[in-house]
Amino acid sequence: AAVGDDNTKYALGSVLNHVMIHQSIIGLEAKKQMEMTGDYPDVIIGSAGGGSNFAGLAAPFAHDKINGKEIDIIAVEPSSCPTLTRGPFAYDFGDTVQMTPLLPMHTLGHNFVPAPIHAGGLRYHGMAPIVSQLVLDGIVRAESVQQMETFKAGFTFARSEGFISAPECNHAVAIAIREALKAKEEGKEKTILFNWSGHGLVDLAAYESYLRGNLSDHDLPQEQIDNALKDIAPLPKPRQAT
Template sequence: MIFAPCGGGSNFGGAAFPFFADKAAGKNVRLVAVEPASCPTLTRGHYAYDFGDTAKLTPMMLMYTLGHDFMPPGIHAGGLRYHGDSALVSQLYHEKLLEAVAVHQLATFKAGVTFARAEGIVPAPESNHAIAACIDEALRCKASGEQKTLFFNLSGHGHFDMAAYDSYFSGKLEDFAYPEEAIEAALARLPKVG
């Protein structure tokens, strides 16, 4: 199983796309895009044509989107706060060739702290998403006795994110699940394409 954080899709694509050849060759490979529950583009978004920016200057692309005017909450994983996913990631998810899971902010920081204590590397909040999903899968394997090879993408260190870790340790961070009514409102404003 390959886990990588996913906002717009570049991190996920860089880590997971090389394994599509193995998947296409019939190997049992699962590719898992991990996104924040507060910006659930793949897991709760809509597959539609949308603009890549709020100013509507980019060409429209077929993507999973929460709407080009989606305003994400101020979570501590800035690189994962984009309203849509790349056309390639979106198409592969739409065709069920990859999976997506959404994790909450507190779980991601807990996973990052676990990783830092075990490995001596402070991961970036974006990376914590993949770490959290990978730890969850490792615990499922431990409980079931199933053996799997688990790979996650550590996409960056958290040295510039120490204030976020401080907020986590002081109890200032909160989980935020993006409200369904806000998603529906944003999707209602998608461009109408014939």
């Protein structure tokens, strides 16, 4: 509709850097909330599709890490759409019809078609330039999670906390559980902050499919990634300052 109207312009609501900046109010509020409790997080976790959800929470804390704070900041994505964990850093379009400017980002290729997992909001081929750069700089690390682990985590969270999470949100929940168990094994006390980004009340059919055993994990073949990236050249890694 926007393309067909000369008086209308279309602005992407995710992925682009200005969206990350708008969303950072989430992290600024989280910092204030942590101050109210007299605490500060050791680990920060957010689900990552295009990046706005994750960066909204993590960006203000990334500023602290750049300035010396010791924090583990984790971006979590689906194993079936592993943009950060398996995609190269390259110039690519933010959309399949190639209307956006070219963006320097981790990408699986704008022609990439992900598996039909239930976390629809995380099935995006690229990652925001700001988030991509933070990963390149070692400020943020990326983890990928299989679908079955995320639904198991969602059930654990619902039974313990009373909230039904959206499948997208369950990716952050799954890594939060992993990090809590790791801290327990190491005998360490850690404050773990994650972005509970949405309820799953409209996703109950997905939970039913999980309970009925109709869901499965999906291992993305490297051949599929290579095919989607055949027309995209990775950017050279920046030289380290000496």
